[in-house]
Amino acid sequence: MSEDDLIALFAPRLPVTDAEVLGSGDDAAVVSVDGDLVVSTDMAVQDHDFRMEWSTGADVGWRVAMQNLADIDAMGAVPTALEVALAMPRDTEVEWVLSFADGLREACEPHGVGVVGGDLSGAAQIVVAVTALGETHGTDPVTRADAAPGDVIAVAGPLGAAAAGLAQLEQGTRVAPAAIDLFLRPQPRIGAGLEAALHGATAMMDLSDGLARDGARIARASEVRLAVESALVPVHEAASFTAQTMGVDALAWALGGGEDHHMVACFPRESAVPAGWVIVGVVEDGSGLTVDGAAPTVSGWDHFA
Known part of the structure; x- marks a missing residue:
């Protein structure tokens, strides 16, 4: 043809x-x-x-x-x-x-x-x-560069499902088909970014390469530290089930898997965080991203790694 x-x-x-x-x-x-x-x-x-x-x-x-x-x-x-x-x-x-x-x-x-x-x-x-x-309809775009100490960090949806789906495809298993579906067809809540902007978000990006890597990018652009608490990170139930079946840590997928494409954003106070978002940490003086006070053990997706 x-x-x-x-x-x-x-x-x-x-x-x-x-x-x-x-x-x-x-x-x-x-x-x-x-x-x-x-x-x-x-x-x-x-x-x-x-x-x-x-x-x-x-x-x-x-x-x-x-x-x-x-x-x-x-x-x-x-x-x-x-x-x-x-x-x-x-x-x-x-x-x-x-x-x-x-x-x-x-x-x-x-x-x-x-x-x-x-x-x-x-x-x-x-x-x-x-x-x-x-x-933008006249509003200011939200960049990665304006997070400030005292801000709270939040994500717009549960994480790790895409990584869990990829793990199943690589191993030829289907223990949690919902995770495979979310790897093949991501379902970010489009509009959550505009919602965050209207609620005063100071910095934002979508999680294409994982919270650990993408959060560190916000930290670098804003010249601050993003301090994430692992207990607060929302792990998708399909990722948790897959991890339990495979004997691996679902939190590693949530922090480093990427390709969920949910938003991560910083807000000036807890009351500014829109409904449906989950607070996962705070912004501090310093640099980089920490998980429970230490450097993360996962690095996220890198095309050339």
Whole structure:
């Protein structure tokens, strides 16, 4: 199938957005913006970020969409549109591409986000690059750099499920299918970042690489120490069950697993933390991140480790 024929086949499956002035089909898309424009880019590479034997095309589409929506949400902004570039071998099944488009739509439509363009290319393996666009509606974006001593640290959802799902896939077991589902299709609470911004969050990011690594990034940007208490960290029940079955520590997955994509944020006081968020520690003078007063024993995800 030619490139133009393939585009004509999958383009009608893609989601649309009210912010779209001109969508795919021209040299560039045109999107209206209210407030500041927020932009983020992420990539997913076959056999590094996903495996074909584990994932359907729809799973990959969902996953790349959701991790990019979370990046926009982590700035306290509202995601509006994605640009998706897809490179793949010429013998890739057309049905996989259509399934990929379906996954994008399933992830984006509930949030009013459209896919407004992108690119196709040939490659030795499948590579997806997504650029996400969002808008602030006049509010100030929340960065990693303004946490202050005395702030409280909170997370927007239970952690460790994605890591537990990955562990099962690697071992060929299915002791907790819910964790596998959350690895293949993360379910961050999109909108929690905007909620945190409206409640006065001082610093925030999404947990793509684990609380230990991502929290340390906030600490470095804000020049403070994030002191986490392990007893307060919410561990997903599917991660706890998987860990019990495998004889491992679920807390290690919650701290270092990553890919849950829930928000971690700092707030100026406990009363500012929105309902549904869980306080996991405090911000102190110093540097880095500690767990129960010591350096964490897990490091989180690193693409080059």
